[in-house]
Amino acid sequence: MGIDRLRALSELERKVLWLSTWMIHSANHLRPNADGLKVGGHQASSASMATIMTALYLAVLRPEDRVAVKPHASPVFHAIQYLLGRQTREKLVNFRGLGGAQSYPSRTKDGDSVDFSTGSVGLGVAQTLFSSLAQDYVRAHGLGEGPEGRMVALLGDAEMDEGNIFEALAEGWKHGLRNTWWVVDYNRQSLDAVVREGLWSRLEATFRNFGWDVVVLRHGGLQRAAFAEPGGDRLRAWIEACPNQLYSALTFQGGAAWRKRLTDELGDQGDVSALLSRRTDDELAALMGNLGGHDLPALLEAFEAARAHSRPTCFIAYTIKGSGLPLAGHKDNHAGLLTPAQMEGFRAAMGVREGREWEPFEGLDLPEAALRAFLAAVPFARPATRRHATPAIPVPDALTVPAQPAMSTQQGFGLLMHEIAKLDTEMARRIVTTSPDVTVSTNLGAWVNRRGLHAREEMADLFRKERIPSTFHWQASPRGQHLELGIAEMNLFLMLSALGLSHSLHGARLLPVGTLYDPFIERGLDALNHACYQDARFLVVATPSGVTLAPEGGAHQSIKTPLIGLSQDGLASFEPAFVDELAVILRFALAHMQRHGVPAPDDLLRDAAGGAAYLRLSTRAVEQPGRRMDAALEGDILAGGYWMRRPGPNAEAVVAYAGAVAPEAIAATGLLAEDRRDVGLLAVTSADRLHAGWTAAQRRREAGDPGAASPGAASPGAMSHVERLLAPLPRHCGLVTVLDGHPATLAWLGAVEGHRTRALGVERFGQTGTIAELYRLNGIDAEGIAAAAQAVAPGRPVRHLRRA
């Protein structure tokens, strides 16, 4: 048979440590540096995890497992993938360069071995928990195939300071979490500091309280053997009582310092003195550094034992930050780099010859052929689909628009979802809704009544059983399609991110729809950003929004979410005013989240690539337009806007509005039209898409695209939608933009064709009141809009103007 597994792993572990250290060194010291900026990379944080990750990737993990790697251990990850033939040398040489291996593992930019993008500490950790829940959801619905995978997070000990991890722990407990491993690189150092004494015994208790197994890997084999020697129990007691700071400091100082300290504190105890003097300084340093997280056999044994069950398990692996490097243990080592002289010493110690630094088997004590054979047989690298290509679920050409004379977009959303809930289609079955304790108040109640709550076990709605009247039936079963979450909005976005990657990670396409209050998007914003960064596919629907939620007051009013929608990459954002627009947009979103194509040059919005979507809705009932939908209008709504009242050739003023202020914009246009010619009213359904198209068209023209010319003269295909809308306006026409949100969202419209513009919106924390009062206060009522028009397009004063 092949070579001894442990020997091969320990040789490869050395190589992993070498390559990760060298990769960072090379990027910082050898690659030409045009900016004079430190390139960076974390040699100490990487070294800390070299053994753990070698054990996992080269022995323990199976192809069905999915992993979130501690962001600053990225070089270790790349080194391992390189050894497995899943990463190129060129990308390693270009670590942290354009197109090179990424600073932090990235799903979209590194190869398919990255399951979760990490970078913002805490998020990757929690995401594995939600991915495990997503995997259970998929299985409960009879989807997905092959063995269930473990969802594994490799985390730094200080990552536990991120509150979102605790929020996730609570949610996992509620949903009967399984198949989740968190492996803590317990080096007792963060970026700035040494971790507070005793913190982890509290965290350990927290894990156990939430039903996790906790496996502590404290001592390595060398230490355990020493403890068995006479006097060993004293040494063990000393090590276990040693404060984190002191252990780190002595580690940094090395064998002589260890000997002095141990001799001072334990040395007069006969046996212990003998135990110490049997070892050279180097051997003593090796002994004291031999913690559980650097001990391959201990790690392998612990991981393999946990494979036998599905209980969530937290491994606390004691490590030394910078283990094996001259920066080991130093409290300032987080961003520390080996000096060129230290690197020379390390190279010699690793037996790596000059010029052969990137060679995968250089300096190892086993024959290359044997190591190659070992790597070829690594279970993680078995041919298997790590990223599934899941076909899209058909979406109908149109959704049934509820017919009511006056509705809010929130109400319309609830009705549309109710209509979908009645369908017996694959799309209806694949939709999974989730909400952080605002299911009812965001109008998902009717959907949940029909489709049920999801839980691993049947759970009756006791109110229903007791015949207590209630509008809502909260019957839970494995077949249910709504995942009810606690209030934490971070969890909502992590859940959407997990569900929204299910097509790729678990081989089952889901259509996740999450609802929350618009202002609380900001509470989960980093998780939303991260979900988009790793190209998760979902729809988030937010109500109520803006000052339009009037009596709820300033604490619940969202001002800047439209700017989030405008600026968030990977998220197509809409703010419709009417329910027929919403129906078109909802249908689009369900299709958009399933697209994975390559955009053609004239696909300015890059729709072929697909993405997530965000709908900012309102609770304000507004009068609905009559039946009016056709293909052209649909196209305009999706491109971001349409003329609700087309301006004539001599237009003096145009009002452009988004969302719930539609009635005010319509009324203002009416006022203006009394005294002005050709007034126009532009309905903006997506500031985001109008803006994205505009900048993309400009960039195309600037890049000298032969099909593109200046907006005025260009072939229409080269123009963006907003340019086509605004180009016909005469130059002197004034523009007033208005929305219930930050005015900057639409202010840029004036820059498209150079029209003088006044941007209205909300800039200050709000008040409680009626809609009319609050709109007046913010100057976004009809009179405010008309007054603004008067300022940018002076003509005869408007007669009915209250404040002109």
Ligand SMILES: Cc1ncc(C[n+]2csc(CCOP(=O)(O)OP(=O)(O)O)c2C)c(N)n1
């Ligand atoms: C949300 C967030 N805040 C801050 C940082 C900057 N940062 C990166 S690593 C780190 C310290 C991490 O310490 P630990 O988790 O113990 O990792 P290790 O000791 O293994 O380097 C910090 C503060 C970050 N990446 N993400």
Ligand SMILES: [Mg+2]
């Ligand atoms: Mg740490």
